[in-house]
Amino acid sequence: MTAETDARIARLLHHRKAGLSLGEPVVPPISVATTFHLPQAQGAAHYYGRSGQPTWDAVEAQLAILEAAEVVSFPSGMAAITAALVCCLKAGAKVMVPSDGYYVTRLLGRDLLQVYGVEVVQIPTLEMETADFTGFQVIYIETPSNPGLDTVDIAALATMAHAAGALLIADNTTMTPLLQRPLDLGADLVVAADTKAPAGHSDALFGHVAGRDANLMARIREWRRQSGSVPGPFEAYLVHRGLETLEVRLTRMCASAAVIAERLAVHPKVRGVRYPGLAGDASHRAVGAQMTNGGFLIGFELAGEAEAEGFLARCPLIEQATSFGGVHTAAERRARWGDAVADGFIRLSIGVEPVETLWAAIDAALAG
Ligand SMILES: *Cc1c(COP(=O)(O)O)cnc(C)c1O
Numbered sequence: 408m409t410a411e412t413d414a415r416i417a418r419l420l421h422h423r424k425a426g427l428s429l430g431e432p433v434v435p436p437i438s439v440a441t442t443f444h445l446p447q448a449q450g451a452a453h454y455y456g457r458s459g460q461p462t463w464d465a466v467e468a469q470l471a472i473l474e475a476a477e478v479v480s481f482p483s484g485m486a487a488i489t490a491a492l493v494c495c496l497k498a499g500a501k502v503m504v505p506s507d508g509y510y511v512t513r514l515l516g517r518d519l520l521q522v523y524g525v526e527v528v529q530i531p532t533l534e535m536e537t538a539d540f541t542g543f544q545v546i547y548i549e550t551p552s553n554p555g556l557d558t559v560d561i562a563a564l565a566t567m568a569h570a571a572g573a574l575l576i577a578d579n580t581t582m583t584p585l586l587q588r589p590l591d592l593g594a595d596l597v598v599a600a601d602t603k604a605p606a607g608h609s610d611a612l613f614g615h616v617a618g619r620d621a622n623l624m625a626r627i628r629e630w631r632r633q634s635g636s637v638p639g640p641f642e643a644y645l646v647h648r649g650l651e652t653l654e655v656r657l658t659r660m661c662a663s664a665a666v667i668a669e670r671l672a673v674h675p676k677v678r679g680v681r682y683p684g685l686a687g688d689a690s691h692r693a694v695g696a697q698m699t700n701g702g703f704l705i706g707f708e709l710a711g712e713a714e715a716e717g718f719l720a721r722c723p724l725i726e727q728a729t730s731f732g733g734v735h736t737a738a739e740r741r742a743r744w745g746d747a748v749a750d751g752f753i754r755l756s757i758g759v760e761p762v763e764t765l766w767a768a769i770d771a772a773l774a775g
Pocket of ligand 1: 482483484485486509549553578580581599600601602603612613614
């Protein structure tokens with residue numbers, strides 16, 4: 408992590424301090440109020456729970472420190488993605504989305520955006536750098552993509568998008584603002600599922616949009632108020648708590664992932680290992696250039712469906728679950744959701760278990 412990132416993490420941990428009076432709680436209260444004392448209509452910090460409330464403020468303050476940008480929180484990653492796309496598009500507009508990214512984003516394109524008159528063009532992540540952006544209003548990227556872990560050069564795409572008069576929106580879920588900073592590289596908006604590593608304990612759905620254009624962020628905020636796409640205060644609190652340990656967890660998860668990816672890459676039963684941190688990986692050029700490290704997600708293939716399912720069932724330290732970024736190592740065979748991957752392809756999300764214990768369990772499960 409850079410000194411700048413270190414400073415952000417420290418500020419995040421103490422962000423409430425300056426605003427506290429004597430005897431006030433150090434952690435933010437879970438504020439469940441929908442109404443606020445309003446003897447007059449103007450001048451209050453909050454007036455109705457759908458428009459804003461104190462527990463959102465606390466988590467948005469943390470995320471704003473990490474993103475160095477304005478942040479609007481949402482009840483899930485998809486709610487954040489919907490907000491960003493709806494606010495940047497209108498009937499007749501064109502948006503480019505990755506054909507190999509998070510599949511629900513593609514469904515949103517098909518079932519919502521297209522129905523409302525937006526043209527949705529799908530293209531593989533790896534073809535975006537050579538695509539023609541003429542006529543597009545939004546270029547939407549996911550890098551590394553989920554689940555294939557392909558990457559695009561964010562700065563190059565921002566330049567290309569802006570030259571074509573388009574906005575660049577980056578889904579930064581697989582990296583978090585600690586490992587990759589799309590806004591610094593020219594992206595107009597970041598969207599993210601804080602359900603994953605930021606919350607980190609597989610117990611809260613949450614998302615956010617971050618950006619540095621005040622007008623655009625005001626539209627996003629107003630979309631939240633009008634659509635009623637609002638996070639719950641308890642989830643906001645859980646994400647606030649999760650974010651306090653994000654850097655500690657990521658440090659362990661990414662270091663372990665690097666070790667396990669190296670070992671999987673030379674295992675005789677494993678092929679097609681994808682981990683951006685591996686020197687030979689197709690996404691390796693992004694590490695150092697725009698990613699702090701290779702992250703905590705690994706893709707690999709076993710011989711087929713039966714071998715992959717057998718491996719997952721045998722390994723006591725792998726939670727068979729969808730989603731990633733939690734403290735428990737988790738994995739699944741992505742073809743079961745219809746992702747365009749081999750039948751034996753597994754996406755492995757490394758958790759915080761001690762690495763040698765974790766590897767011993769994976770190695771034994773691979774042996775069968
Ligand atoms: C999980 C995920 C989402 C959606 O997040 P939810 O909180 O489940 O709505 C969006 N993008 C990516 C890359 C994801 O992995």
